[in-house]
Structure formats: C-alpha cells, structure tokens
Amino acid sequence: MLNISPNKLNQKVDLHRFNSARKVFHRKHYKHLNRFLLVFAGIMMIVLFLPWTQTISGKGFLTTLKPDQRPQTIQSPIPGRIERWYVREGDFVKKGDTILHISEIKNEYFDPQLVERTGQQIQAKSLSVNSYQEKVKALNNQIEALTKEQGLKLTQARNKLMQARLKVQSDSIDLEAAKTNITIANRQYDRVVQLEGEGLKPVTSVEEKRLKLQEAQAKLISQQNKLLASKNEVINAEIEINRVRAEYTDKISKAQSEKFTAESNRFDTEAQVTKLQNEQSNYEIRNEMYYIKAPQNGFINKAIRAGVGETFKEGEQLVGIMPSDYEMAVETFVEPIDLPLIHIGEKVRIQFDGWPVIIFSGWPNVSYGTYGGEVVAIETFISNNGKYRILVAPDPDDHAWPEDLRVGSGANTLALLEDVPIWFELWRQLNGFPPNYYQPLDDSKTADKK
Structure with missing residues (x-):
C-alpha cells in the first residue's frame, strides 16, 4: 500500500x-x-583503504619480437610462369629448399644457351681489345722511331746551318779583303796616272794599274755574290730545319692520332666487354631465380598463386611462409591519453585468448591465468586505429608463456601503474579522471633503455 x-x-x-x-x-x-x-x-x-593497483588496459594480438621472424610472403623478382610445385601447404622447409619452379615469359630470355653465347661474345670482344692494345704498342714504337729520326734530321740540318753561317763569316772576311784590295788598286792607279802626267811613268804602267783596278773591282763583285750565296744557304738551312720539324711533327701527330683512335676503340670495346660481362652475370643470376627457394626455416602457410601454367608479374606474392624459430611478443594498443604513463621496461599482465583466466584488475597478484610481460618498444607515431602501438616481450622474472601460442591470436593486456587506495580509485572513476601520472623509480635505467 x-x-x-x-x-x-x-x-x-x-x-x-x-x-x-x-x-x-x-x-x-x-x-x-x-x-x-x-x-x-x-x-x-x-x-x-585497501591498496588498489591502477592499470591501463589494451587489446592486441600475438606477434614476434623481431621483424624477420614474422609471417612473410615470398615474391619472385622476375615475371614468369609456374611450372611445378615441390611443397604442400603445411610442409616444413629449411633455408634454401626449393619451393617451386618457374619458367621465362619474356622473349629476350627464351634462348636456352643465352649465357654461353654471351660468353662467346665476351671472348670475341676481349680478342678485339688485345688487337687494339697491340696496335697501340706498334704506334708507340712508330712514334718513338719518328721522334728519333726527327732528332737526327734536325741535327743534320743544324750542322748545315752552322756550316752556312761559317761560310758567310768566311765570305764576309774575303769581301773585306776585296774592298781593301780595291782601295789599294785605286790609290796605285791614281798615283801612276799622276806620275804618268809628270812624265815619270810610261803609259803601259797606267794601263797595268787600270787592269789591276778592274780585276779588283771584278773580284769585289764576285765576293759580294759569294757572300749573298752564303747568306742564302743560311736561309735555306733554316728553312730545312723548319721543314724537317713540320714534316715529322705531321708524321708524329698522325701516328698519335691513330694511337688515340686505337685507344678510344680499345676503351669502347672494353666497355662493351664489361657490359657483356654484366649481362652474363645477370643472366646467370636470372637462371638461379627460376627456382623459388625458402629464405629461412619455416612452414608453408598458403599458396597464393597456385595453378601450374599461371603467369605472374615481378614482385607478386606467390606463397606465404611462417618462420619456425621466433621469439613471441604481444602487440597491443593504448589510448593517446594513457601513452605518457607507459615506459620501457614496465611490467604488464597478459591474458591470452583461449586460456582460462580469472582477472582482478586492481589485484594482479591474486589473478589466475595471466602471464607476465615487459614493455620493450613504444611507437612514436599514432596508428591507423587512433591508438599507439606497444610491443610487450615475455617477462624473464615471471613464468614462461604457453608453448601452444600461435602468432596472430588475440591478447588483452593490463599495464601496472601506481598502488592507490580503493576509495581514491572509486573517486577517480566517478569523476572520469585519468590514472596518476606515473614515473618509474629508476629514471636513469629507463632513459638508457630508450
């Protein structure tokens, strides 16, 4: 009522x-x-007033501690066609075991003797390089011979020039003597003419002296001609020296030009040889790529391109493999507001999907079925889901994780923070406040780990 x-x-x-x-x-x-x-x-x-441990919850999944231990796919660096599979899904393979065989689909690589024929081209080009080397040696010998011959010719021409200059000097002395003779003849003739006019000398004496004067004049003119001829010989000797220099410079330059052409052809042929050797190495490596091999020990997960005769492009995924040797870790995500509370080396409690568990969030010591973990990495950039990624490894001070765990299964994590009274935690939850700003006791150790 x-x-x-x-x-x-x-x-x-x-x-x-x-x-x-x-x-x-x-x-x-x-x-x-x-x-x-x-x-x-x-x-x-x-x-x-009982103690309550503040926690940060997160949800993630199992992964591996090192990137090379995570599931991966095997790609082919070249396009091809599947010819034969050597494994089945679930098989265990060792590093280097053949997984499948592919064949070529590009027409420039169809020749089965491509490597051998490329080797023959390299051999022919190498012989051509040797021929150019011998030609360069022959041209060097020719240039050396021409240089020696040029030196001898120049020495001969310089000797002729020296002889011509000495002859010019000799003819110059003779010309001065001829000038002296004609001066003397002129004086004698004038004296005889004067004496003949005084009646002291006969006319025959005058005629003799005139004859001698004419002879001296003729000798002077002849000596002048000789001097000019000697000077011409000097000029001719100088011209001969220049001619020899020009002739042999032309010959040596021509031989050097042929030498440089031969060296250029040799360098070009060597470049072709190097290119062919590179192609041959690429062909040999490409032939090895026709057999797709396991990069490490692991299990074949799934054949992505399965059909025999199926073609694919370079870089396409062919088969998935899970490494057999790995270190387990948990990849979890936390809210941005909780990120400042997480530090490297902090303890985390983990609950794995499929394992029975009884969790007391504030009393981790009385929880059942949880396993210990330790923060080893904190992502510095936000993920696509709007949270920050945290990597948790097994705690060496806690009991070991179950052996039957598989990469990819789910996991829930509780990061352990400060111990506070229960009344404080209730008050914080009612007001919607974040956990206390937590800092580890050993800041130096944490900084070293970072």
Whole structure:
C-alpha cells in the first residue's frame, strides 16, 4: 500500500493475529539487521583503504619480437610462369629448399644457351681489345722511331746551318779583303796616272794599274755574290730545319692520332666487354631465380598463386611462409591519453585468448591465468586505429608463456601503474579522471633503455 490515506490500517487492524506479522514485526529482527549493517559498513570502510593497483588496459594480438621472424610472403623478382610445385601447404622447409619452379615469359630470355653465347661474345670482344692494345704498342714504337729520326734530321740540318753561317763569316772576311784590295788598286792607279802626267811613268804602267783596278773591282763583285750565296744557304738551312720539324711533327701527330683512335676503340670495346660481362652475370643470376627457394626455416602457410601454367608479374606474392624459430611478443594498443604513463621496461599482465583466466584488475597478484610481460618498444607515431602501438616481450622474472601460442591470436593486456587506495580509485572513476601520472623509480635505467 502507498499509505496515502490519513487513516492508518495498523491502528484499526491488529496485525499480530497473523503468523506472517508475528514473524516479521518484532524487536529482535531490527537488532540483527542493525548489527549486520554496522558490520558491513565497517568492512566496507576497511576495504576502501585497501591498496588498489591502477592499470591501463589494451587489446592486441600475438606477434614476434623481431621483424624477420614474422609471417612473410615470398615474391619472385622476375615475371614468369609456374611450372611445378615441390611443397604442400603445411610442409616444413629449411633455408634454401626449393619451393617451386618457374619458367621465362619474356622473349629476350627464351634462348636456352643465352649465357654461353654471351660468353662467346665476351671472348670475341676481349680478342678485339688485345688487337687494339697491340696496335697501340706498334704506334708507340712508330712514334718513338719518328721522334728519333726527327732528332737526327734536325741535327743534320743544324750542322748545315752552322756550316752556312761559317761560310758567310768566311765570305764576309774575303769581301773585306776585296774592298781593301780595291782601295789599294785605286790609290796605285791614281798615283801612276799622276806620275804618268809628270812624265815619270810610261803609259803601259797606267794601263797595268787600270787592269789591276778592274780585276779588283771584278773580284769585289764576285765576293759580294759569294757572300749573298752564303747568306742564302743560311736561309735555306733554316728553312730545312723548319721543314724537317713540320714534316715529322705531321708524321708524329698522325701516328698519335691513330694511337688515340686505337685507344678510344680499345676503351669502347672494353666497355662493351664489361657490359657483356654484366649481362652474363645477370643472366646467370636470372637462371638461379627460376627456382623459388625458402629464405629461412619455416612452414608453408598458403599458396597464393597456385595453378601450374599461371603467369605472374615481378614482385607478386606467390606463397606465404611462417618462420619456425621466433621469439613471441604481444602487440597491443593504448589510448593517446594513457601513452605518457607507459615506459620501457614496465611490467604488464597478459591474458591470452583461449586460456582460462580469472582477472582482478586492481589485484594482479591474486589473478589466475595471466602471464607476465615487459614493455620493450613504444611507437612514436599514432596508428591507423587512433591508438599507439606497444610491443610487450615475455617477462624473464615471471613464468614462461604457453608453448601452444600461435602468432596472430588475440591478447588483452593490463599495464601496472601506481598502488592507490580503493576509495581514491572509486573517486577517480566517478569523476572520469585519468590514472596518476606515473614515473618509474629508476629514471636513469629507463632513459638508457630508450
């Protein structure tokens, strides 16, 4: 009843005549209830002051600690066609085991003797290089011979020039003597003419002296001609020296030009040889790529391109492989607001999917089925899901993780922070505040790990 009316029913009706009323309405019931409430309130007050461990929850999945231990796909660096499979899905393969055989689909590589024919081209080009080397040696010998011959010719021409200059000097002396003779002849002739006019000399003496004077004049002219001829010989000797220099310079330059042409052809042929050797190495390496091999020990997960005769491009995924040797880790994600509370080396409790667990968030020591972990990496850039990625490795101080765990299965994590009273945690949760700003005790050790 709502007890709305001012007329109270218990004042008009005696409820004690009913068995139910006699069992309920008695003073002893109130006494027990009050005791119970007092005890419960006392227990609750004690519980409010019990320690509570603040945690940051996250959800992730199992992965490996090192990148090269994670599941991967095998690609072919060249396009091809699947010819034969040597494994089945689920098989265990060792590093270097052949997984499948492919064939070529590009027409420039169809020749089965491509490597041998390329080797023959290299051999022919190498012989051509040797021929050019011999030609260069021959031209060097020719240039050396021409240089020696040029030196001899120049020495001969310089000797002729020296002889011509000496002859010019000799003819110059003779010319001076001829000039002296003609001066003497002129004086003698004038003296004889004077004496003949005085009657002291006969006419025959005058004629003799005139004859001698004419002879001296003729000798002077002849000596002048000789001197000019000697000077011409000097000029001719100088011209001969220049001619020899020009002739042999032309010959040597021509031989050097042929030498440089031969060296250029040799260098070009050597470049072709190097290019052919590079192509041959590429062909040999390409032939090895026709057999797709396992990069490491592992299990074949899935054949992505399965059909025999199926073609594919370079870089396409062919088969997935899971390494057999790996170190397990948990990849979990936390909210950006909780990221400053996470530090390298902090302890984390992990619950794996498929393993029974009883979790007390604030009391990790009494939880059952959780495993210890330690933060080893914190991502510095936000992920696509709007959270930060954390990598957790097994805690060496805790018991080992289950052996039957598989990469990719789910996991829930609880990062352990400060211990606070329960009343403080309730107050924080009611107000929607974040956990206390937690800093590890050993900051230097944490900084070293970072």
